[in-house]
Amino acid sequence: MTAPHTIRRPPPAGIATPRLMIPGPCQSRPDVLAAFQRPVTAHYGPSWARTHEEALTLLRQVLGAPWVYLLPGSGSLAIEAAVVNTFRPGQLVVIPRTGYFGRRLIEVARAHGLKVRDLAVEPDRAVDPRHVADLLPGADGVILVHVETSTGIRHPVADIAEVARQAGAAVVVDAVSSIAGEELDVQGWGVDAVAASTQKGLGCPPGLGIVALSEHGHARTLDDHPRPWYLDLTRWDREREESFDWEPHPVTMPTNLVFALIASLSTMVDRGLGEWRQERARVAEHCRERLTERGFTLVGAPADRAALVVVARCGRPADVRLHVLREAGIAIAGGLDPVRDAIRIGLMGQNGTIEMVDECTAALGTNRWPPTEASLL
Amino acid sequence: MTAPHTIRRPPPAGIATPRLMIPGPCQSRPDVLAAFQRPVTAHYGPSWARTHEEALTLLRQVLGAPWVYLLPGSGSLAIEAAVVNTFRPGQLVVIPRTGYFGRRLIEVARAHGLKVRDLAVEPDRAVDPRHVADLLPGADGVILVHVETSTGIRHPVADIAEVARQAGAAVVVDAVSSIAGEELDVQGWGVDAVAASTQKGLGCPPGLGIVALSEHGHARTLDDHPRPWYLDLTRWDREREESFDWEPHPVTMPTNLVFALIASLSTMVDRGLGEWRQERARVAEHCRERLTERGFTLVGAPADRAALVVVARCGRPADVRLHVLREAGIAIAGGLDPVRDAIRIGLMGQNGTIEMVDECTAALGTNRWPPTEASLL
Numbered sequence: 001m002t003a004p005h006t007i008r009r010p011p012p013a014g015i016a017t018p019r020l021m022i023p024g025p026c027q028s029r030p031d032v033l034a035a036f037q038r039p040v041t042a043h044y045g046p047s048w049a050r051t052h053e054e055a056l057t058l059l060r061q062v063l064g065a066p067w068v069y070l071l072p073g074s075g076s077l078a079i080e081a082a083v084v085n086t087f088r089p090g091q092l093v094v095i096p097r098t099g100y101f102g103r104r105l106i107e108v109a110r111a112h113g114l115k116v117r118d119l120a121v122e123p124d125r126a127v128d129p130r131h132v133a134d135l136l137p138g139a140d141g142v143i144l145v146h147v148e149t150s151t152g153i154r155h156p157v158a159d160i161a162e163v164a165r166q167a168g169a170a171v172v173v174d175a176v177s178s179i180a181g182e183e184l185d186v187q188g189w190g191v192d193a194v195a196a197s198t199q200k201g202l203g204c205p206p207g208l209g210i211v212a213l214s215e216h217g218h219a220r221t222l223d224d225h226p227r228p229w230y231l232d233l234t235r236w237d238r239e240r241e242e243s244f245d246w247e248p249h250p251v252t253m254p255t256n257l258v259f260a261l262i263a264s265l266s267t268m269v270d271r272g273l274g275e276w277r278q279e280r281a282r283v284a285e286h287c288r289e290r291l292t293e294r295g296f297t298l299v300g301a302p303a304d305r306a307a308l309v310v311v312a313r314c315g316r317p318a319d320v321r322l323h324v325l326r327e328a329g330i331a332i333a334g335g336l337d338p339v340r341d342a343i344r345i346g347l348m349g350q351n352g353t354i355e356m357v358d359e360c361t362a363a364l365g366t367n368r369w370p371p372t373e374a375s376l377l
Numbered sequence: 378m379t380a381p382h383t384i385r386r387p388p389p390a391g392i393a394t395p396r397l398m399i400p401g402p403c404q405s406r407p408d409v410l411a412a413f414q415r416p417v418t419a420h421y422g423p424s425w426a427r428t429h430e431e432a433l434t435l436l437r438q439v440l441g442a443p444w445v446y447l448l449p450g451s452g453s454l455a456i457e458a459a460v461v462n463t464f465r466p467g468q469l470v471v472i473p474r475t476g477y478f479g480r481r482l483i484e485v486a487r488a489h490g491l492k493v494r495d496l497a498v499e500p501d502r503a504v505d506p507r508h509v510a511d512l513l514p515g516a517d518g519v520i521l522v523h524v525e526t527s528t529g530i531r532h533p534v535a536d537i538a539e540v541a542r543q544a545g546a547a548v549v550v551d552a553v554s555s556i557a558g559e560e561l562d563v564q565g566w567g568v569d570a571v572a573a574s575t576q577k578g579l580g581c582p583p584g585l586g587i588v589a590l591s592e593h594g595h596a597r598t599l600d601d602h603p604r605p606w607y608l609d610l611t612r613w614d615r616e617r618e619e620s621f622d623w624e625p626h627p628v629t630m631p632t633n634l635v636f637a638l639i640a641s642l643s644t645m646v647d648r649g650l651g652e653w654r655q656e657r658a659r660v661a662e663h664c665r666e667r668l669t670e671r672g673f674t675l676v677g678a679p680a681d682r683a684a685l686v687v688v689a690r691c692g693r694p695a696d697v698r699l700h701v702l703r704e705a706g707i708a709i710a711g712g713l714d715p716v717r718d719a720i721r722i723g724l725m726g727q728n729g730t731i732e733m734v735d736e737c738t739a740a741l742g743t744n745r746w747p748p749t750e751a752s753l754l
């Protein structure tokens with residue numbers, strides 16, 4: 001039970017860590033990291049309540065959503081919250097099997113007692129809204145990945161929301177890998193619920209799940225159906241209403257992370273969200289050009305490729321899952337089902353720049369590929 | 378929807394923050410904070426897998442538990458995980474209504490479809506194991522707060538586990554406010570599941586829930602009953618087994634917090650856990666003596682008072698909930714149901730020292746009490 005162990009101290013702060021160009025988590029910019037590193041403060045009191053509200057206000061702009069919640073936890077927790085507040089156990093949902101994270105949506109839905117009609121999707125293709133429409137009769141909703149991290153494909157949320165609305169079906173979107181990198185207008189597109197997290201496009205450390213709802217989506221949460229205590233958004237509403245100026249959430253909040261989130265979101269809003277996203281798209285396009293020059297084959301059609309993650313086949317199944325370009329001190333990721341023979345490069349946070357793309361792809365070009373065991377982290 | 382807003386920058390790092398002596402979160406010691414502030418690393422790979430395992434190994438020693446899980450989220454999430462993995466919907470549990478957090482246990486249990494027999498407990502009294510025994514016939518388990526933060530009372534977990542074992546009932550313990558401050562031997566005491574978090578007795582920032590199970594408690598989780606995807610510990614087991622040396626958990630982990638946790642736990646284990654706890658008890662006793670000298674009335678009988686939080690009545694209901702001793706730059710907490718007319722002092726992390734107790738109680742003595750609005754945070 002209390003097995004003997006050797007205490008292995010964590011490396012001291014400041015030790016050389018590979019620069020992350022994996023598809024999340026990312027490394028934060030210095031100003032975001034400075035906000036993260038403040039001394040811990042209380043998660044209640046008037047000053048804290050204003051800070052929390054500021055974070056929600058900024059997120060509402062980024063997501064085009066009137067209702068936003070910060071849930072301590074990971075993106076998967078936020079996805080589960082979006083699902084369990086939108087659907088009752090026993091309802092039927094259509095879920096496109098877009099890849100590794102599409103399959104996760106199916107698992108989460110089934111854990112909540114939903115019946116699932118899953119829609120097979122080829123790894124190189126975006127979901128066709130007509131195929132969703134074909135499966136919608138009799139279904140209560142669609143649950144969909146916006147950007148599938150395993151393929152780097154962006155799926156057409158606006159078009160799928162449109163066919164769902166016509167069929168009277170609710171729409172829940174996993175935006176963990178798209179937030180702040182792709183256009184996403186929760187209210188305007190008629191999406192009911194969106195889930196995301198802090199450690200990818202928002203450029204912060206991991207630790208907070210984000211749920212955003214449209215007015216229609218919020219109305220669905222008010223339906224009195226069973227759901228876990230922690231994930232019950234009616235509880236989060238009630239705490240916020242009763243204690244808006246004091247402690248507007250029912251559980252302890254990672255305060256440092258909320259300060260970091262405000263710092264990061266403020267930069268995006270100051271720059272203009274459209275310009276921010278265009279810059280992400282330009283960096284991704286630059287990365288794709290460099291990879292193509294070096295003989296990699298990009299996944300998907302040009303119009304469907306995501307802004308924050310680039311997936312390219314490297315010709316044979318990668319026998320390692322995390323690649324470190326050791327000489328360059330840069331970490332990129334290997335392939336994930338259903339595209340195992342791939343590298344995946346994340347373009348988020350501190351390292352999502354043209355300069356880092358050049359350095360990374362140059363290092364790729366001078367490395368034997370796939371790398372040897374000796375080049376592993 | 379996208380209401381206009383004024384961007385309010387977070388205060389820069391290093392701004393004067395009151396020193397926290399609230400019952401969680403606490404401020405971390407410099408070595409713990411240094412580990413927390415490392416650049417973000419990937420939550421997978423061989424190096425990360427060793428780090429994660431090191432944290433679990435240390436926690437096993439602190440809790441006397443063979444099975445430990447780190448769940449991104451708050452202590453309340455860990456409580457819900459402990460409950461939903463131990464009991465099936467429809468089962469009957471006894472829950473002592475010990476205060477604010479005892480009531481939360483009742484809410485969590487009901488959200489999972491459990492039937493609850495709640496046991497009224499006076500704010501100044503520890504739960505009487507005989508009263509629990511009286512309610513056990515026909516019940517499947519007991520869910521219990523170890524240290525109730527609203528009263529500062531430690532409840533007799535070992536004795537209650539004993540009567541539960543005799544009745545064939547499972548025991549789940551909320552150790553959020555007791556971990557590392559009170560003796561707790563999950564396997565030895567026959568407790569099934571314990572829930573805790575990082576930001577109190579472990580001296581780290583908030584953001585991770587902790588679940589610990591005995592062998593018996595672990596066997597209960599293997600029962601095939603419905604539970605949320607995120608909280609299903611059989612999924613966490615499966616990921617750990619399948620990917621022990623790579624990514625031993627199903628979701629993104631706040632890596633910084635795990636490094637901080639190792640730094641903090643290492644100190645406790647190095648010093649010896651018994652000595653560590655005795656030191657906590659000495660600091661708490663010192664705090665109680667100082668408060669008594671200043672005319673405060675302590676809650677509970679001496680043998681039942683907790684080590685990490687001191688609750689004392691201040692003679693009239695506090696009209697504020699967070700008190701800042703402004704001249705001293707120290708924050709303490711006000712009363713919480715069922716002891717509203719109280720102050721609560723946390724003795725955790727960086728500020729859980731004799732010196733800080735002296736400074737804090739001296740500042741209390743020179744402040745008008747309750748404090749004026751002007752002394753609020």
